[in-house]
Amino acid sequence: MATRCLASLPLISASSAGKACAASRAHPSPSTAASRRVHTRCLSVAGGEQQLITAQEPAQEPDYGIVSIHHVGILCENLERSMSFYKDLLGLKVNPARPTDKLPYRGAWLWVGSEMIHLMELPNPDPLTGRPDHGGRDRHTCIAIKDVLKLKEIFDKAGISYTLSKSGRPAIFARDPDGNALEFTQV
Numbered sequence: 001m002a003t004r005c006l007a008s009l010p011l012i013s014a015s016s017a018g019k020a021c022a023a024s025r026a027h028p029s030p031s032t033a034a035s036r037r038v039h040t041r042c043l044s045v046a047g048g049e050q051q052l053i054t055a056q057e058p059a060q061e062p063d064y065g066i067v068s069i070h071h072v073g074i075l076c077e078n079l080e081r082s083m084s085f086y087k088d089l090l091g092l093k094v095n096p097a098r099p100t101d102k103l104p105y106r107g108a109w110l111w112v113g114s115e116m117i118h119l120m121e122l123p124n125p126d127p128l129t130g131r132p133d134h135g136g137r138d139r140h141t142c143i144a145i146k147d148v149l150k151l152k153e154i155f156d157k158a159g160i161s162y163t164l165s166k167s168g169r170p171a172i173f174a175r176d177p178d179g180n181a182l183e184f185t186q187v
Contacts, residue, residue, distance in 0.1 A: 071109070071116040072141045074180050079106045079121045081177050086110050086117065089158055112143055128179045134163045135173035135181030142183040148172050151184055 076082035086092045087110065095116055098109035106121040132138045145151060148170040155162050155174060165171035170186035 069115055071118045073118045073120055074141065074176070074178075075122050075124045075126075076119050076176070076178050076180075077121070077124065078177075079108060079119060082119050082121075083108060085176050086119065089154065089160075092117065117141070124178060126179075131179060131181075134166065135175060136163075136166065136171075136183060138181040140173070140181035140183050142185055144187040145184045146186065148184060148186045 074082075087094065087108075092110040092112060095109040095111050098116070098118075100107060100109075103120075108119045110117045110119065152162070152172055154160075155172070160174055162172050162174040165173070165185075172184050174182050174184070176182060
């Protein structure tokens with residue numbers, strides 16, 4: 001059974017709900033074999049104390065078995081320029097097992113942990129102007145990293161514009177050469 005905290009209840013703030021429900025998310029059980037899903041709701045009760053309430057409902061998981069995100073497709077205008085950013089600046093490694101000559105456009109597959117980014121040299125239908133300054137308020141890809149301060153130094157040295165997380169957590173937002181928003185969050 002999977003345990004999930006629903007922090008959108010009007011009786012409690014999202015930040016308080018997150019703290020109260022952290023324990024319920026710490027050790028979720030695999031849900032692929034579960035026939036029911038447990039939902040944990042955090043409610044505020046008299047005296048300011050919080051109470052966890054669980055309820056079971058039929059599982060709504062697809063029977064084909066979602067495992068993880070395999071890759072994220074990112075459009076680029078110039079593959080070499082994007083490779084300079086993703087491979088040379090960020091240090092992502094090319095996945096040589098992925099074919100680059102089987103599609104009708106140029107591209108590259110780059111490892112991000114056990115998942116990948118698929119750079120695709122194709123026209124971008126999204127406007128490049130009028131996008132939010134802070135990438136966290138735009139469509140973005142989030143990459144987990146070990147040290148935000150080290151990446152900030154790399155961006156400073158390379159002259160890459162960025163913003164820090166508005167919530168104060170260790171995260172930095174930047175845009176690639178094509179304006180695609182990226183979040184790097186410290187884990």
